[in-house]
Amino acid sequence: MLALLSVSDKRGLVPFAQGLVRLGFELLSTGGTLAALQAAGVPARKVSEHTQSPEILGGRVKTLHPRIHGGLLGRPELESDRAEMAAHGITPISLVAVNLYPFRQTVASGASEAEVIEQIDIGGPAMVRASAKNFRHVTVVVDPEDYGAVLAELEASRATSEETRRRLMRKAFAHTAAYDASISGWLSEQAAEPFPQELTLGFQKVQSLRYGENPHQRGAFYREHAAPAEPTVAFSRVLQGKELSYNNILDLDAALGLVLEFPEQPCAVIIKHNTPCGVALDDALVKAYRTARAIDEVSAFGGIVAFNREVDPATAEALAETFLEAVIAPSYSAEAQKVLSAKKNLRLLEAGPALASPTARPRAQLEARSVSGGLVVHDKDSVEPPLDWKVVSKRAPTAEEEKALRFAWRVCKHVKSNAIVFAEGQKLLAAGGGQTSRVESAKIATARGGEALRGSAVASDAFFPFRDGLDEAARAGATCVIQPGGSVRDAELIAAADEHGMAMVLTGVRHFRH
Known part of the structure; x- marks a missing residue:
């Protein structure tokens, strides 16, 4: 029995290989994987010895050979496949453990374009896909977490079950799909093309959830394959x-x-x-x-x-x-x-x-x-840099009012639209949002804040379509307001602010959050 091991992630490699040897497998391997096995005293042959073809192009071509892919794709139940394999000296390969070049990690390290390109694996995905396609005869392992279960099944039954091979096949195709999605995403970033014609997303399952938003809904949690520098x-x-x-x-x-x-x-x-x-x-x-x-x-x-x-x-x-x-x-x-x-x-x-x-x-x-x-x-x-706001009222905000306005504006971005936020100094006083009219959001916020809103600053995530929302804020005691502006009634709103003695600034930026 032949097993081919070629892994970037070497967690658990040596114990797994040792277990396969105990079970009578002959191991084929390449590059760093072969070196790790030999250093641990695990017998393994170079793939080039098996194929009788040298590695070429600086190692870019190692496993792309009929004796590898014929061994992975051959169907022993077909007489025609058996005859062709015998004619070309092709031995079936019954187990493959492959995971791919560290493309994502190389990108995250800030490597050059040339270095990143070299980490686009070619032979690995080809072997994984070939093995997965021929799952009826080949066990393909792309995740070191599966080594233990595969070994245990081989030790118990001398073979893996079709159920196991089907499960590993699904995992293998998901693995190569996510890998290609990472490459596609990086290429789009390089081309400054955030919205490519074909959008492919690749994420890794963190855990199954007890349920989704409600108990009758199923749920799971996924994350990207490599941690970004920013907190998440x-x-x-x-x-x-x-x-x-x-x-x-x-x-x-x-x-x-x-x-x-x-x-x-x-x-x-x-x-x-x-x-x-x-x-x-x-x-x-x-x-x-x-x-x-x-x-x-x-x-x-x-x-x-x-x-x-x-x-x-x-x-x-x-x-x-x-x-x-x-x-x-x-x-x-x-x-x-x-x-x-x-x-x-x-x-x-x-x-x-x-x-x-x-x-x-x-x-x-x-x-x-x-x-x-x-x-x-x-x-x-x-997050925005400090904005060059435009004061449109007769009265400009005081230094304290400006501080509160800046605070309220940053909080406002995180409240469901139509968002109204009251603040004092550097603390939230009350917020209203998620309503079908801006004045209703203002009423909710003023009811929550009560007397605490006297002397407050108010922020609106989008323009006030009518003065009623601004009037509600003024009645509650707000002395200044920040909003994007851009309504056909801006002049009416500015006049209302002046009528109330409020300072008004316009940002020119809207922050809807649906």
């Missing part, structure tokens, strides 16, 4: 707590996106049902969190919290006072972890030091949402 939920380390749910993941991502708006200072964000219910900045993390929680303690119960600084013991003690679903932060001190370990079900995610950087920014990327029969894709609404 998908590549955060789970330190404790219950298994993440579909809704936890969405809320954690919303919380992370909002906390990344404020890298310059310790920030605490509380999210409930994908909506901010507490946001505050302060010179100490615990003060920021207590301020954020006090904004709406009822909504904070069962919420998701994000921080942009390490969680210290004082912040951990404050977190422990309220039932929370999950917390994401750059890191946790040992004492903070000890405090929070008493909350057995609380999920703690460590996003890494990039989240604590004063220059932290979310990743510039495409966002995709499924619709019936397709996808809509767009650029992520990323």
Whole structure:
């Protein structure tokens, strides 16, 4: 029996190869895989000896040979295949362990175009696809995590079952498809072509979820194959707590996106049902969190919290006072972890030091949402640099008002449209969104904020189509407003602001979030 081993990821390679030799397999191998086997004392032959053809073109051509692909694709039940294989000296290959050149890792390392191109595997995908196509006779293994189960089955039955080979076939084609998607995506990036004619996405399963948004819906969590430099939920380390749910993941991502708006200072964000219910900045993390929680303690119960600084013991003690679903932060001190370990079900995610950087920014990327029969894709609404706002009212905002307006504008981006956000200093006071009219969002926010809105700043994610929403904010006590402008009634709105004695600035940028 012949087995061909040629792997980039060498985890578990030697024990797997040793097990195959014990079972009577003769091993064929190439390059670094062969060297690793020989160094461990595992007998293996060069593929070039088997094919009786040398490696050529600097190793670009090693396994592209009829004695390899004939051995993988031959069908022993067909007399014609058996005759041709015998005529050409082709021996069947019954097991293949192949994973592909580290293309994604090479791209992530910042390598040159020439170096990246060299990591486009040719022979590997050809062998994987050939083996998978002929799954009735060939066991193809692309994931080192499968070595143990394959060996155990071979040891028990001297062969793998058709069910196993079918499962490995599906995994093999998914592996090569994701690999090609990575290459296609990189080439599109190189050509500055964010929306190619054929869009192929490749992601790796992290875990099955207990269910999706609701218990009757199935769910799973996927992530990219290589971790980006920027902090992400998908590549955060789970330190404790219950298994993440579909809704936890969405809320954690919303919380992370909002906390990344404020890298310059310790920030605490509380999210409930994908909506901010507490946001505050302060010179100490615990003060920021207590301020954020006090904004709406009822909504904070069962919420998701994000921080942009390490969680210290004082912040951990404050977190422990309220039932929370999950917390994401750059890191946790040992004492903070000890405090929070008493909350057995609380999920703690460590996003890494990039989240604590004063220059932290979310990743510039495409966002995709499924619709019936397709996808809509767009650029992520990323963090903006300081804007050159246009003051259109008679009165310009004071320095304190401008500070509150800038804060409210950054938060507003993360509230469902039609979004209305009230802020004071560097804390959220109230928000309304997800309504079919802007004035209804304003009424919701003013009802929540009450008397606390006296002297506040208000932000609107899009222009006010009528003055009613602005009048509602003025009645609540807002003294200044920020909005994109662009309505046919802008002049009427500016006059209304002047009537109320409010300062108004226009950004020229809209932030709908559907």
